[in-house]
Amino acid sequence: MSEINLANANLEFQNSYDASLQSAEELRRSPEAQAEVERIGKANTYLPLDRDTELFDWLDDQRDAKLCGYVTSATGSGLLKACQLYRTQYVKRRGTLLEIPATVLYAEIEQHGGPTDLYCSILEEIGHPLAHVGTLRDLRSRAWGTIKGYGVKILIIGNADYLTLEAFNELIDVFTKMRIPVILVGTYYLGDNILERKSLPYVRVHDSFLESYEFPNLNEEEVIEVVNDWEEKFLPEKHRLNLTQMESVVSYLRLKSGGLIEPLYDLLRKIAILKIDEPHFELNQYNLTKRFGRRKEPKVKFKRKS
Template sequence: MSETNLAHANLEFQQQVAASSQPAEEQRRSPEAQAEVERIGEANTYLLLDRDTKLFDWLDDQRDAKLCGYITSATGSGLLKSCQLYRTQYVKRRGTLLEIPATVIYAEIDQHGGPTDLYCSIMEEIGHPLAHVGTLRDLRARAWGTLKGYGVKILIIGNADYLTLEAFNELIDVFIKMRIPVILVGTYYLGDNILERKSHPYVRVHDSFLESYEFPNLTKKEIIEVVDDWEEKFLLENRRLNLTQIDSAISYLEDKSKGLIEPLYDLLRKIAILKIDESNFKLNQHDLIQRFGRRKEPRVKFDRKG
């Protein structure tokens, strides 16, 4: 190979390397399209529906009657977000701190939710500077004092499936000694398995949480409301999908999400990005199945069985 040809070959190879070093998205899309895709990918919302209002009414009743209980739903139902919205109706934040009074406290538990994890989560939600300082005895005393000082009237615990027996007993003591009703929030496994355990140590837990509420999945009418709301919030007017005007598309979304709002939002993001990349893609049931047929459906019934 001549020196001239070798130089051309080296230049071509360097250009290929430079192109391959660019992010794959930049090679696939224009900067404007990529910016739109990233914005849609970060879309995070929740639409308040009648099912949420009914849940809030039940929570109000539990608070007023000072009754403990538990709420269950399928994974991805939006129940945790609904409980967060309930808290915001009664409590305001000033920076990282809750304003006094804070009549509703909602705290989510991480895995291995023992007593220490429980109290740390509660104190983090309140914004206490010593949320992770001290022994269990210190955390308990601090948390109880803070709950009293903030005038808490109901304590809601998300991801209650993660709680250990010792943490359940801590919550029961909060109710017995402070008269603050505790509401456990989790999947169907919480109600069908954990709270129904026959072993002697769980009798106290079972008998302390006798009131229950099942948070329902979305109806077809609610799916239409959610889709319209999502498109209005996150899609530019000239990029609206108008999915609610396509019966077969709504049927597909209903079937593929099984009425769960989080999988529904996942599908909406994916479809919207697909339309950016392939503007001629047809939004009908047949083509959606062809494109997303490998996507699994939520195991709602599996949740129910545990």
């Protein structure tokens, strides 16, 4: 078969497949219901709480005292979104560029977080046009010069679990040579394992990040705040779930989400879609447990009392 015929055959198959999917969706839901399901599926938000204010106060103290440190939490706690929110309180963005001065610089690391990845992430966050061009020496010089030029007073690194030893040492140099405090942000693995490694090369890393902060999970009152906020933002008033009016359901949501805001949002989307598909489904702890019983609970640490 020629390349043209093969391409045409693939296109016909794809069109047929898409049509079958559309037909299946139409059989399952009306177009209006499907549109509502897709809207809810894309629902994305974050509600700042007292825990965020407490974190911001700690970050302010670290910035003023020029002290490095690290913040840890369970996966899905919303910590990375909280750090992004902290940055927006101090820095404005014009298009893809940060406005000067950029007091707070927040960059997230992707996997294989070596020195090159670190500096590319920093330059990309700033909006530098040469964020991925040049050798490590070029990127380092460019990043340091840009950090100084933008008046950065604190550098926050998200997903710090991904950093290599070499990247940690680059950050230590940023602090020791530029006197800009560095805050590492990651999961409990960052604080309990990476920064506690006994091997000699990690002693310098351990001793450079002695200040720590644990971003807490949601207590029951905060779960209620988050659920009410989500329903108000994404559900029409006549279709509100009113989940917080059912005490047993609130306790169930906290248990099933582990007190983590992202798994809680996941559950809210799923329950809202369930009510679209089954309008007469009665929302109570028994029915939700029966329907979502196979969903695992996150592995988290609880240190706050409700």
